Amino acid sequence: MRTQVAIVGAGPAGLVLAHLLARTGIESVVIESRDRDYVERRIRAGVLEQGTVDLLHELGLDERLRREGMVHRGIELRFDGERHRIPLSDLTGGRAITVYGQQEVVKDLIKARLEAGGQILFEAEAASVEQPVSDRPVVRFRQSGELYDLECDFVAGCDGSHGVCLGAIPANSLTVYQKDYPVAWLGILAEVAPSTEELIYAYHERGFALHSMRTPHLSRLYLQCRPDERLEDWSDRRIWDELQRRFALEGWSLAEGPIIDRSITPMRSVIHEPMQYGRLLLAGDAAHIVPATGAKGLNLAVSDVRVLADALAEWYRTGDDSLLDAYSQTCLRRVWRVEHFSWWMTSLVHRFDEDGPFEHQLHLAHLRYLCGSTAASTSLAENYVGLETA
Ligand code: FAD
Ligand code: PHB
Numbered sequence: 001m002r003t004q005v006a007i008v009g010a011g012p013a014g015l016v017l018a019h020l021l022a023r024t025g026i027e028s029v030v031i032e033s034r035d036r037d038y039v040e041r042r043i044r045a046g047v048l049e050q051g052t053v054d055l056l057h058e059l060g061l062d063e064r065l066r067r068e069g070m071v072h073r074g075i076e077l078r079f080d081g082e083r084h085r086i087p088l089s090d091l092t093g094g095r096a097i098t099v100y101g102q103q104e105v106v107k108d109l110i111k112a113r114l115e116a117g118g119q120i121l122f123e124a125e126a127a128s129v130e131q132p133v134s135d136r137p138v139v140r141f142r143q144s145g146e147l148y149d150l151e152c153d154f155v156a157g158c159d160g161s162h163g164v165c166l167g168a169i170p171a172n173s174l175t176v177y178q179k180d181y182p183v184a185w186l187g188i189l190a191e192v193a194p195s196t197e198e199l200i201y202a203y204h205e206r207g208f209a210l211h212s213m214r215t216p217h218l219s220r221l222y223l224q225c226r227p228d229e230r231l232e233d234w235s236d237r238r239i240w241d242e243l244q245r246r247f248a249l250e251g252w253s254l255a256e257g258p259i260i261d262r263s264i265t266p267m268r269s270v271i272h273e274p275m276q277y278g279r280l281l282l283a284g285d286a287a288h289i290v291p292a293t294g295a296k297g298l299n300l301a302v303s304d305v306r307v308l309a310d311a312l313a314e315w316y317r318t319g320d321d322s323l324l325d326a327y328s329q330t331c332l333r334r335v336w337r338v339e340h341f342s343w344w345m346t347s348l349v350h351r352f353d354e355d356g357p358f359e360h361q362l363h364l365a366h367l368r369y370l371c372g373s374t375a376a377s378t379s380l381a382e383n384y385v386g387l388e389t390a
Contacts, residue, residue: 005027009160014030016306046212047212078202091381129155137153159286184229192258229264
């Protein structure tokens with residue numbers, strides 16, 4: 001088999017890349033280890049930055065997103081029995097975020113790609129990337145027990161944080177920056193109308209909690225827990241009791257409903273530098289992870305592949321490889337900006353084991369300043385909706 005760009009992974013990075021390449025007439029094959037149903041059901045991100053929504057619109061992939069996505073023009077910060085609204089749109093010249101499940105984005109992208117005759121091979125697991133430093137790299141993959149070679153001009157490693165593409169880069173060619181935060185999120189999806197119109201980030205002495213949503217009938221909620229906690233130790237009653245405590249506010253109540261999905265996600269930051277090795281280019285979670293607090297992972301994956309698609313288009317059009325050579329450096333500017341914002345948000349709203357009364361007061365002072373100062377809330381808002389240039 002042969003194609004121009006072999007894309008490993010049918011997550012947001014791989015699928016958006018396939019669409020961007022098709023727009024400029026570049027052929028690709030997407031190789032995905034899971035089946036279609038699995039990738040379309042996997043519950044993950046929910047917040048799309050303005051730039052991500054604009055790109056999906058440009059690609060003509062926003063028909064359902066426009067109908068079902070929920071545009072949010074503000075978020076709430078809740079602490080010390082008070083609530084404060086950060087008016088995102090007022091502070092950013094009208095920009096906003098859209099709440100629309102990642103699995104819905106993935107569904108839309110897969111459907112449109114297949115309808116356009118694009119190739120996505122499901123249950124095809126990449127085993128290795130051969131000869132990345134040559135002009136004929138190969139992705140070796142396994143499907144139905146058989147091994148196949150996909151020859152190509154370039155390999156896009158969009159295979160997430162547990163993929164194989166990163167492993168094709170020798171360790172001595174990589175610098176790895178990593179931080180494991182001593183906190184995790186227990187996330188639930190519940191069949192109950194959201195108790196709020198806008199997302200609520202709550203700082204509480206018992207730990208952070210987040211109220212998000214997926215549809216007018218589905219709530220997505222998170223509560224801070226320890227990374228080593230086990231889901232079995234959290235009964236539905238314990239989860240709701242803890243959420244009730246952390247969101248408690250006079251005159252407001254949290255509606256409960258059946259929990260239909262639950263998971264624990266540790267908060268961590270990882271960056272691999274550089275994001276390229278010969279003709280292998282990493283994008284999205286394969287190259288970097290951000291803690292979920294800033295709602296940035298999916299959006300960063302989309303930014304990477306936008307840079308990558310432009311660089312590949314230039315190479316195919318003119319043979320000029322300067323944009324490709326600069327790929328990693330261009331992406332990493334935004335990656336580090338977003339890593340900083342996500343680290344800052346994580347530090348702001350979580351309660352850490354070593355925190356005593358002093359740190360608690362500092363958290364409250366910081367939150368009050370954010371809510372009371374236009375300069376401080378503008379900084380939060382412009383990062384949250386996504387910076388146009390980083
Ligand atoms: P992935 O979505 O992980 O896709 C990689 C794909 O590669 C997968 O389909 C995988 O099956 C496939 N694959 C792996 N190995 C192989 C192989 N060997 N061969 C073939 N295929 C392979 N981000 C936000 O922006 N906003 C949020 O609100 C947000 N919330 C989150 C909440 C949770 C609970 C979690 C876990 C993540 C959240 N994120 C959020 C992060 C976001 O989901 C990820 O950053 C995003 O999925 C990255 O996209 P990706 O395409 O790089 O990787
Ligand atoms: C989500 O809806 O899943 C979500 C929202 C905001 C975040 C993280 C996750 O910061």
